[in-house]
Amino acid sequence: MAMNNLIIQIMISISEVMETMFYIPVEPRDGLIAFEESGLPGPDRLEAATITFHGMFSGTIELIIPSSLLMIMTENFMGEKRQHLTQKHLEGTLKETLNMLAGNTFSKVDSQSSFCLGVPELNTSAIKNIDASREHESRIHYTAPLFVVDTLDGPMGIKVNVN
């Protein structure tokens, strides 16, 4: 029950965050989607970050965005042309997006109780590390089903883990 409500609020929140801060409308798909059917590119062209939460229930939210979509989001967010953007801008935008998504979600789940949010952490080392064993790990990691929202510039993935 709590998980269902959390997912509903995440989907509402991702729409609000993407449309308000990035001017990008999104269309959530129903239910969990197999990674192969998500339309997401391979792990080497994905950026991801995770945030922890603690409260009535605890867990993590992971946001997975294709690098090309993250570039568009960062351009819209900062009002800068892509040639002026650095990896730090992209990473900062990814972390801030997840931060806003989580904060907005938990204000809807229960605005009176105190959910504590962690600091968003990048997962890029798990995705981009070219070391063979790490690459294998990341491929396993990114074959699991996930929630997907579509944009005109490609899909985004969301993974939710409640302990």
Next chain:
Amino acid sequence: MTFSILLVDDSMPMRAVIKKAFIAAGYAGSDFSEAQNGIEALERLKKSWIDLVVTDFTMPVMNGLEMLLKMKQHDIFKDIPVLVVTTEGSQEKIDQFMNSGAAGYIRKPFTPEQLRDMITNILGESHGNEQSDNSDNDFDF
């Protein structure tokens, strides 16, 4: 009228977005300073006068609430308006900020219009006087 505005957020893109919103709201001539956490912000306050502090809540080293409480204990900084721009969803945390003397808060995500209205409200109501010159004052804690 121009202002000296301190933006406190560990997210560099968010500092840029807030600055952009200020400029769009008609404060383009203002002097913007930036800090990544509360400690850096308090250090910055000691250097020259700031008319408005805009801060995030969750930051490493020192969060926005701790910074606000430090400012309120200071003879000079206590009167500088502090606007909180936060992802914090809990009403309890927001109440903590407001009860500690914050001039206002905006939850992310926000529209440029929401931020502009809040800025205008605070700078108009809380700082209707000309810019202060406290360069001779002791800014130490």
